[in-house]
Amino acid sequence: MNCEEFANLDPDLEALTQGGEHDAAREHVRNCPACAALYESSQRLRAELRDLGSATAQATAPSRVEMRLRQEFRTRHTTEKNRGRAIVAGWLLAAATIVLVGGSLFVWRGAKNQVAHNEPATAPEAAEAAASGPELGGTLIAENDGEEFALIPGALPGLQDETTVVRVQMQRGALSALGLTVNEEHANDLVEVDLLLGADGQPQAYRLPQEAN
Amino acid sequence: MSIEDQERDEVLLKRSAKGDEHAFTQLYRRYQAQIYRFARRMTGETWGAEEIVQDVFMTLVREPRKFDPDRGTLGAFLYGVARNRVMKHLERRPREFPLEVRSEEGEAKVVDIADQRTPAHLAEMRERREQVRSAVLALPPEFRETVVLCELEELSYEEAAKILECPVGTVRSRLHRGRALLLAKLELLREVPKRANAVL
Numbered sequence: 001m002n003c004e005e006f007a008n009l010d011p012d013l014e015a016l017t018q019g020g021e022h023d024a025a026r027e028h029v030r031n032c033p034a035c036a037a038l039y040e041s042s043q044r045l046r047a048e049l050r051d052l053g054s055a056t057a058q059a060t061a062p063s064r065v066e067m068r069l070r071q072e073f074r075t076r077h078t079t080e081k082n083r084g085r086a087i088v089a090g091w092l093l094a095a096a097t098i099v100l101v102g103g104s105l106f107v108w109r110g111a112k113n114q115v116a117h118n119e120p121a122t123a124p125e126a127a128e129a130a131a132s133g134p135e136l137g138g139t140l141i142a143e144n145d146g147e148e149f150a151l152i153p154g155a156l157p158g159l160q161d162e163t164t165v166v167r168v169q170m171q172r173g174a175l176s177a178l179g180l181t182v183n184e185e186h187a188n189d190l191v192e193v194d195l196l197l198g199a200d201g202q203p204q205a206y207r208l209p210q211e212a213n
Numbered sequence: 214m215s216i217e218d219q220e221r222d223e224v225l226l227k228r229s230a231k232g233d234e235h236a237f238t239q240l241y242r243r244y245q246a247q248i249y250r251f252a253r254r255m256t257g258e259t260w261g262a263e264e265i266v267q268d269v270f271m272t273l274v275r276e277p278r279k280f281d282p283d284r285g286t287l288g289a290f291l292y293g294v295a296r297n298r299v300m301k302h303l304e305r306r307p308r309e310f311p312l313e314v315r316s317e318e319g320e321a322k323v324v325d326i327a328d329q330r331t332p333a334h335l336a337e338m339r340e341r342r343e344q345v346r347s348a349v350l351a352l353p354p355e356f357r358e359t360v361v362l363c364e365l366e367e368l369s370y371e372e373a374a375k376i377l378e379c380p381v382g383t384v385r386s387r388l389h390r391g392r393a394l395l396l397a398k399l400e401l402l403r404e405v406p407k408r409a410n411a412v413l
């Protein structure tokens with residue numbers, strides 16, 4: 001073994017003292033003062049490193065580090081728990097809102113259908129009555145109060161599904177437009193008139209409730 | 214570390230991830246000392262080492278799933294995290310050496326009354342230990358961590374290789390070079406007083 005080969009053995013120098021497979025190295029140390037000195041220095045270094053290692057072997061992190069970490073751990077897991085609860089509460093709230101909105105929509109649509117179902121029941125009959133009215137010399141009858149409707153001249157009532165009865169106030173003079181004879185002395189008086197409106201919003205027939213009374 | 218211990222680590226880690234503070238504390242107490250020593254030997258700073266220990270264990274709190282038992286032990290994982298933190302710490306730090314001259318043994322020092330060595334001898338030993346410590350701190354980080362793990366922590370080459378994520382051969386060669394650098398530096402320091410005495 002030469003000096004270079006010996007130097008390359010450095011990490012395993014300990015093997016020299018433990019015997020084993022490094023007989024050649026041991027032999028070289030005996031014969032080479034430079035390598036013997038290197039070996040000695042190396043052993044001293046290892047002893048010094050071991051000394052440093054054992055001197056610091058008992059070093060531990062100060063207890064304040066553990067305190068800080070545990071505090072952080074607690075805060076973190078409490079926050080996570082609260083966040084979990086908030087998420088569940090949020091979902092419950094959203095579900096409740098959906099149920100509420102859905103229920104309201106259902107009730108509203110049911111009510112709307114009910115109204116739509118009731119109103120057309122009167123309207124076609126009134127329309128039929130109107131259709132057989134003026135042309136046939138008949139009258140319209142509103143089911144709600146049993147009063148007679150007279151067809152407005154020029155109106156063409158058909159079988160419409162949706163008609164509406166509205167009560168309006170108008171000057172008596174305006175009744176002449178409906179083909180009625182009006183006393184001109186009372187032309188400015190206000191009278192109440194029920195108008196039967198078609199689906200297009202145009203009046204089809206009228207009646208004078210106070211006259212009926 | 215035995216397989217039983219590893220399994221216990223995994224169980225503790227799972228419990229800790231679910232919010233069990235006792236499990237977390239057990240894990241901390243099991244590993245804090247070696248991580249702290251490694252950080253302190255690598256940085257040469259008490260405060261730096263404390264910060265690193267805190268960072269390492271905060272990783273366990275924040276991201277426990279980062280640890281994959283199939284890739285190694287929890288100890289090796291924690292060393293790996295500590296190593297990354299140490300490197301970042303060293304990059305951030307100015308190039309000068311710290312002024313901190315506290316003893317490596319820590320704050321509390323116990324005097325061995327039975328010790329027959331003279332005060333001069335003890336002072337010399339302390340000085341020499343300080344020289345070794347400074348020399349280790351002056352090593353380039355890749356050699357320093359190998360020396361710290363294999364010489365000061367007395368881990369096997371295989372264990373060090375797992376922590377350093379490199380082949381065993383690399384550990385051996387880094388250790389070889391690290392020792393050579395230390396030897397050169399410490400022999401030089403040893404020669405200086407001799408030469409000074411010779412002049413006198």
